[in-house]
Amino acid sequence: MSITKEQVLAALRHVNDPDLRKDLVTLNMIDKVEIEGNTVRFDIVLTTPACPMKNLIQTDCIEAIHTYIGSDVVVEANLTSKVTSKRNQAESMMTGVKNIIAVSSGKGGVGKSTVAANLAVALAKTGARVGLLDADIYGPSVPLMFGLMDARPSAIKKDGKDLIVPIEKYGVHLLSIGFFVDPAKALVWRGPMASNALIQLFSESEWGELDYVVIDMPPGTGDIHLTLVQQLPVTGVVIVTTPQEMALADARKSLDMYTGDKVNVPVIGIVENMAWFTPAELPENKYYIFGNGGGERLANESDVPLLGRIPIVQSICDGGEVGEPVALKEGSIESNAFNELASEVARQVALRNASIPPTRRVEIDPNTLS
Secondary structure (H helix, E strand, O other), rough: OOOHHHHHHHHOOOOOOOOOOOOOOOOOOOEEEEEEEEEEEEEEEEOOOOOOOOHHHHHHHHHHHHHHOOOOOOOEEEEEOOOOOOOOOHOOOOOOOEEEEEEOOOOOOOHHHHHHHHHHHHHHOOOOEEEEEEOOOOOOEEEEEHHOOOOOOOOEEEEOOEEEEEEOOOEEEEEEEEHHHOOOOOOOOOOOHHHHHHHHHOOOOOOOOEEEEEEOOOOOOOOHHHHHHHHHHOOOOEEEEEOHHHHHHHHHHHHHHHHOOOOOOOOOEEEOOOOOOOOOOOOOOOOEOOOOOOHHHHHHOOOOEEEEEEEOHHHHHHHHHHHHOHOOOOHHHHHHHHHHHHHHHHHHHHHHHHHHHEEOOOOOOOHHHO
């Protein structure tokens, strides 16, 4: 008996995406079906290369062919991906970017920049096209964390305009105000000057076609945050906190700003940094020196996902200081933590894009801000 394409698609209609809860054929996740004798080939088009359940989906597809067509059929199910997007490109700077993820915190010192840098590297390791924009105008850290203290971006001319070309390292396209200022001198700018500098990084740069741009925000809830949401349709926000109550109190303020009526940008979830201390000589031990479960409590009370918990490990700090983010260190507990974070962030972005209308720039009446 010859196998038909219709039989293959009918069999694969029995396989659901675990998150979207619809079958793969209806979701247009099956492509390039080919049949050669007793061999069936097709592509499974995932919503992100970082999909944490890709192996399960692949196995379910193979089992569906064996169950509904024949156990002797040779199945070649190739995993590929096409990152989804709900950004309104017509009104956006950075028009080739599919998803903009702002990494924010209510206060400084919680490791927000470390999380942003390692999240970007971990996403890039999955095969995604990733950028990292350092929006912390007064305290840029990307040049140090990527070992680019003396680097200067190049420029190209496009459509009659001079555009900055982000520097690429570890598979991540990088741009920071730190590439243009003396790191030994304080940046003494009023708020409007800092906001204008950030807008230039958005509008006068050649980012190209990227799946995700991670934006490392300054701490707090100020001018830069409002500039971001007014200038760019943001896909969603990741809030970084540490477990102790003081950090959680400030993280709540950050959540309130993004989810309030004036801004109303989706929050993808919470990252609990410095969740526990693990000594190098005792890798299985966990010491909760800042308290236990604060990030989870905040996620539960805010009805948003807990995206990940990152331990305190000396190598995380060391990696940032020598320009080698620890996410590059394959097989380590700290690298695994950031890999799991990247998978969960990508998953939540895909879910957000499947369930929430396109993001638009926020229009804020300055007279309504206190």
